[in-house]
Amino acid sequence: MVWTAPATRTPGEFVDDADHNLYRDNLLFLKALVFDDGTVAGATKSGRTSSNTTVNNSTTFVNVSGLSFTVGASETWTFQFHVYMISNVAADAKLTLTLPTTPTAVRYGVASNDPGVTTNKAATAGGTAIVFSTQGNDEFVVLAGILRNGASSGTVQLQFAQNTAHVSNSIVYLDSYFEAQRIS
Amino acid sequence: MSWVVKTWQNGETITANFANQQFRDNLNVIKTGVFDDGKVVGASAFARTTTDLVKNNSAALSDIPELTFTCGANETWAVQYHLLMTLPAAADAKIGIVPSPVLASLAYGVIPYDKTSTARFTASQNTSLAWNTIGSFDEPALVSALFRGGLFASTIVIRFAQLTATVADSKVLVGSFRIAKRLL
Numbered sequence: 001m002v003w004t005a006p007a008t009r010t011p012g013e014f015v016d017d018a019d020h021n022l023y024r025d026n027l028l029f030l031k032a033l034v035f036d037d038g039t040v041a042g043a044t045k046s047g048r049t050s051s052n053t054t055v056n057n058s059t060t061f062v063n064v065s066g067l068s069f070t071v072g073a074s075e076t077w078t079f080q081f082h083v084y085m086i087s088n089v090a091a092d093a094k095l096t097l098t099l100p101t102t103p104t105a106v107r108y109g110v111a112s113n114d115p116g117v118t119t120n121k122a123a124t125a126g127g128t129a130i131v132f133s134t135q136g137n138d139e140f141v142v143l144a145g146i147l148r149n150g151a152s153s154g155t156v157q158l159q160f161a162q163n164t165a166h167v168s169n170s171i172v173y174l175d176s177y178f179e180a181q182r183i184s
Numbered sequence: 185m186s187w188v189v190k191t192w193q194n195g196e197t198i199t200a201n202f203a204n205q206q207f208r209d210n211l212n213v214i215k216t217g218v219f220d221d222g223k224v225v226g227a228s229a230f231a232r233t234t235t236d237l238v239k240n241n242s243a244a245l246s247d248i249p250e251l252t253f254t255c256g257a258n259e260t261w262a263v264q265y266h267l268l269m270t271l272p273a274a275a276d277a278k279i280g281i282v283p284s285p286v287l288a289s290l291a292y293g294v295i296p297y298d299k300t301s302t303a304r305f306t307a308s309q310n311t312s313l314a315w316n317t318i319g320s321f322d323e324p325a326l327v328s329a330l331f332r333g334g335l336f337a338s339t340i341v342i343r344f345a346q347l348t349a350t351v352a353d354s355k356v357l358v359g360s361f362r363i364a365k366r367l368l
Contacts, residue, residue: 016194020192020198021192024206027210027211027214030214031187031210034214034217036187038213038216038217039225039226040217040227043217043224043225043226043227043228043365044227044228046226046365046368048260048262048367082262082293082328084305084307111295112295137304138293139304140293140294140304140305140328142326173305174291175307175332177330179365
């Protein structure tokens with residue numbers, strides 16, 4: 001599809017099917033830059049948490065609201081979750097991702113200086129817990145990876161929990177965010 | 185809203201339905217990828233340092249002027265500062281992010297090569313994050329931030345200093361850079 005310089009119309013000019021089809025082709029030229037969900041090809045899709053996600057006395061993963069994005073069949077995405085959190089030293093913390101069913105391949109891992117990662121610095125399947133030894137201070141973690149999706153569309157969702165159930169609030173804070181880039 | 189391709193025929197009547205579908209809805213699909221000011225959703229804005237910022241025997245924060253960023257009113261931005269640094273061990277290091285006027289909210293965290301001494305992230309608009317340095321080689325640090333603009337545009341500077349005033353050069357090196365992406 002090529003771009004044709006739009007015509008400048010004059011009063012009384014007849015506009016025929018060829019003119020409309022040129023207009024259509026110019027729109028198709030621009031449309032190639034935007035996927036149907038509004039994501040711009042090669043640009044970054046983003047989202048953020050608009051409230052805290054709190055877990056207390058539970059090791060059951062919960063969704064972190066706002067930190068998810070949809071993936072179509074056979075699409076490939078890279079992603080980075082920037083997570084601001086806190087968890088009691090006795091509770092520690094863990095993160096994981098849920099994914100569309102039967103992805104072709106996935107790999108994700110974490111960059112974190114402190115808290116230290118005690119289990120699974122990286123993972124190759126959805127649901128694998130990445131466990132942090134927390135210090136009870138405000139913590140910052142980046143979880144990054146790549147997903148080559150299979151035949152099923154679905155959602156990439158960040159989840160969070162305590163690693164040891166403890167009666168205290170473990171929190172993923174407001175304004176944590178993610179970035180994702182569709183690369184094919 | 186979905187994208188519909190139509191091939192026009194010679195002599196065809198342009199009905200209201202077709203006009204709305206082809207001239208309004210298809211344009212709106214493309215528009216989802218573009219903000220009202222013409223900026224592309226998810227596109228990146230880059231900046232880099234062209235000179236070293238040197239601090240010697242000073243714990244007073246200094247701007248890294250080339251990485252200054254403007255957050256428009258009511259805009260939300262995800263921003264990463266990739267700082268390349270030379271940090272003497274005795275001086276340690278600290279950074280701060282200061283908006284003027286204040287934002288609706290701000291959160292940022294740091295992952296340095298060496299361990300942070302206390303908090304790894306903050307949601308305060310007037311504080312700094314510090315970390316302990318080794319000093320035997322140049323070090324990178326990732327500072328990740330989310331800015332939500334208030335009623336007015338805000339100028340945001342990132343600042344750097346020694347944590348403990350030490351007679352030695354602490355540097356943010358040339359080639360440090362900032363990547364900013366505006367969220368929907």
